[in-house]
Amino acid sequence: MLDSYEAERRPIAAGVLALSNTRLQQVLERNDVATRRDASITQLAIHYRGSSLVRDDRDETALLRAGDRAPDATKLTTVEGERRLFELTRGGRFTLLSFGPAPAIGASASDLRTLHVVVQPAGPDDIADPAGHLAHAYGATERTLVLIRPDGYIALISDAGDASAVSDHLAAFR
Known part of the structure; x- marks a missing residue:
């Protein structure tokens, strides 16, 4: 993965x-320009759609695609209590x-943590999403x-449930 950085x-x-450069030029040209923090400044709008490192079987109209920043979700229930998705995906x-x-x-998944979205969590890798x-x-x-990369971006989405696509994608980084 680092080779693709x-x-x-x-x-x-x-x-x-x-x-x-554009923002600096605006400020230099007009002293009264108010700079505001928006998605372009905070870099939350950055995505890698179209990168050779992402795959999905969704069409172009899907709101969330591989290459996008993985969204967080709150109030997920685990056997350990309530958690956020970002807490559960930490760890590199x-x-x-x-x-x-x-x-x-496949065996290429040694560095992979799988979180199963279930109705009632029974094991350490089960999460419930009661509010949806x-x-x-x-x-x-x-x-x-949904395969989330260590940097928090989505590597792969398969609405078809294609486990071989996940295996193949992980194997490409080994």
């Missing part, structure tokens, strides 16, 4: 530099959200698989 980040860095490894049956992921926040944020169906 430049391919994804160089266009983002160029965009940030261009934005900085890939996380797979499974909204349906547990997928069989997680399913809504991810536009998930009962078969959806």
Whole structure:
């Protein structure tokens, strides 16, 4: 994954530099320009859609696509109590959200944590989404698989529940 860093980040860095130059020029030309913090300044709008490092089987009209920042969800229930998704995806490894049956992921998944979205959590990797926040944020169906990269961006979304796509994607980074 580190080998691909430049391919994804160089266009983002160029965009940030261009934005900085534009904002500086605006301030220099007009002393009364109020600078505000918006998505372009906080970089929350950055995405990697179209990168060679992301895959999904969704069409172009989907609100959430591979390459987007993974949305957080609150009030998830685990056997340890209430948690946020961002708490559960910490740790510098890939996380797979499974909204349906547990997928069989190959041996390439040693650095993978799989979180099963279930009605009632029974094990340490089960999470319940009683208010539907997680399913809504991810536009998930009962078969959806979402692979979240260690940097918090979505590597892969399969609404078809294609576990082999997850295995193949992980194998590409080994």
